[in-house]
Amino acid sequence: MPSERQKRTNDPEGMRQRVLDKTAEFFQTRGFHATSLGDVMTASGVSGGALHHHFPTKKALALAVIEERVAKVVRRTWMEPLQNAVSARDGVRLVFAAVADRLERQGFVRGCPLNNLAHELSLADPDFRAVLAGIFEEWRNAIADKMRADQQAGREIDVDPERFAASVVALYSGAMSMAKTAQDSSLLRLCARELGESGRDMLN
Amino acid sequence: MPSERQKRTNDPEGMRQRVLDKTAEFFQTRGFHATSLGDVMTASGVSGGALHHHFPTKKALALAVIEERVAKVVRRTWMEPLQNAVSARDGVRLVFAAVADRLERQGFVRGCPLNNLAHELSLADPDFRAVLAGIFEEWRNAIADKMRADQQAGREIDVDPERFAASVVALYSGAMSMAKTAQDSSLLRLCARELGESGRDMLN
DNA sequence: TTATAAACAGGATGATCACCCTGTTTTGGA
DNA sequence: TCCAAAACAGGGTGATCATCCTGTTTATAA
Missing domain, CATH: 1.10.10.60 (Homeodomain-like)
Structure with a gap:
């Protein structure tokens, strides 16, 4: 005992x-x-x-945070919902809306954890940069893969999957940057509309 | 003497x-x-x-840097070329191309100075945040104004100027984030293509 | 010329920080 | 049961940093 x-x-x-x-x-x-x-x-x-x-070391701690927390956030927020969506474009719209909903409920914007650390650490240390770049790539690949699946089903034929993926990640990252700086989540919604409700939008 | x-x-x-x-x-x-x-x-x-x-104080120094250097970079890089462009959309395309050209020549990507500081300082201090948010707003307004001018000339009638401006800033900021993290300026070009060469693109 | 303030020099200071070191407690396998 | 390794405690340490302070030099205006 x-x-x-x-x-x-x-x-x-x-x-x-x-x-x-x-x-x-x-x-x-x-x-x-x-x-x-x-x-x-x-x-x-x-x-x-x-x-x-x-x-x-603090660096070891940060690498663990990036690999075991930040990467997980991106996977849970983006990749999993995307895989369960009916299409790439619809999945992306759903993620934008879900994040905007959450930001409005909580009343403040802390920004995207990946982008936050990427800005501060990418140029500071090659190891940091490599890990962060890997997550960005994984993120883009998930979107491009989903788009390629759509195309194999005969949809979105005229879209370049890589370009679409990069643009979606860029639009989201930049929108979060602005929303964080302005502390205004409506900027995220505004950019989300650019993803196309019909067929006459920037990202459609 | x-x-x-x-x-x-x-x-x-x-x-x-x-x-x-x-x-x-x-x-x-x-x-x-x-x-x-x-x-x-x-x-x-x-x-x-x-x-x-x-x-x-260091804070006073940083505020001076933001107001007298970072803001100036945004004005010189974005607003002035935009005002001299034949249209909002064309001006935006030109800026993307000019920045991509410069990045390729210099061989490395340090990122957008506004976004770099915005990520690190927005949540740290209300004064920092206010100044940085002001520059973002000025940036967006310049794009939206140019688009409104186009519309008064009968072009781009079905575009929401605010939405267009926010999306362009977001796309650029996010593309620079990725380019900086990946140290690959081609990501900026990839996203730039989304701004529409003909009429069938995301941002067109 | 002279008085006053601005401009500049350079060392002091207290706080903070990441990291280390020594020692103790817990754990799991022999 | 015992022992080696893992897990944990907590104080120490040198370095760094932002800021301050005292004093000196230069500019300006009366």
């Missing part, structure tokens, strides 16, 4: 996840440089020794 | 501009937080006292 002098319960995986959660949150609202490891330690209730044990 | 014990020549405005130049450069490649005032002092050959005399 556990004696009363058992003071600690080791939960390495739980502690790791707690650190990643809080760090991802701080990175999203303050960015990499404005987030201190002290902030992370206090917020996640982790000692300096434990933090260093799981993540030897 | 100037005696030989005249050791210094005061040039407050020149020194101010030199500081702004170097700071804008550092902000563009490293960002706000990764740029130390020591970096600025060494690079621009300015003493701590002089720097503090012209810009009492």
Whole structure:
């Protein structure tokens, strides 16, 4: 039986996840440089020794956040809904609308976690840049693949899948940038309309 | 006549501009937080006292950089070429092409200075956010105004100028984000094609 | 010429930060 | 049961950074 002098319960995986959660949150609202490891330690209730044990450097922590949190957000927000959509174009419209809905409910815009970190870290470190570029590519590929599937079903024949994918990611990223800076989610909706309700729009 | 014990020549405005130049450069490649005032002092050959005399805080320096450098880049890159263009759509295409040309010549992508700082500073400080949002708005207004002028000449009747302007800024900002992260300016060209060469494109 | 303020120099300072080190506790397998 | 490794605690450390302060030099206006 556990004696009363058992003071600690080791939960390495739980502690790791707690650190990643809080760090991802701080990175999203303050960015990499404005987030201190002290902030992370206090917020996640982790000692300096434990933090260093799981993540030897701040860079290692950031890479884990990007690979295990940021990438996951992109997959859950974009790729999964897209695969379940009836078409590429419809899926993209649904994602734009879903994100705009969420932003309006929460009342403020923190921006796209991938873009936030990409801007701050892409030029700072080659390792950061490589991982971030990989997520962007995965994102574009998911959209292009869906569009190619549509085309194999005989639809959207005159569309270049790569160009469509890049433009959708660009439109979304840029719209989120503006929405974050203006703190106005209606800019996202405005850009979303450009994705074409009928056949006479920019992106149609 | 100037005696030989005249050791210094005061040039407050020149020194101010030199500081702004170097700071804008550092902000563009490293960002706000990764740029130390020591970096600025060494690079621009300015003493701590002089720097503090012209810009009492780092925030004041950053605000000056945004208002006197970043805003100017947007005006020179976007608004002036746009006003001289034959149409809004054509002007936008020209700017995309001009930027892509420059990026290819220089061989690397540092990104859009406005977006770079907007991502890092928008949520950090209300004053930063306000100034940055103002530049985005000015940018959008310039595009929308040009489109409205086209419409008064009977062209592009079925286009919403605000929507067009927001989408163009978003497409450009997002394309630059991707190009910067991938260090591949061809992504900008790919997105530029979405602006419509004939009449069957996303943005046409 | 002289007084006053602006312009500039350069070191001091306190706070912060990422990282490290030493030691203790817990865990799981031999 | 025991032992080695993993997990964790917490204080220390050198470096860096933004800001400040005191003093000196230059410009300007009376």
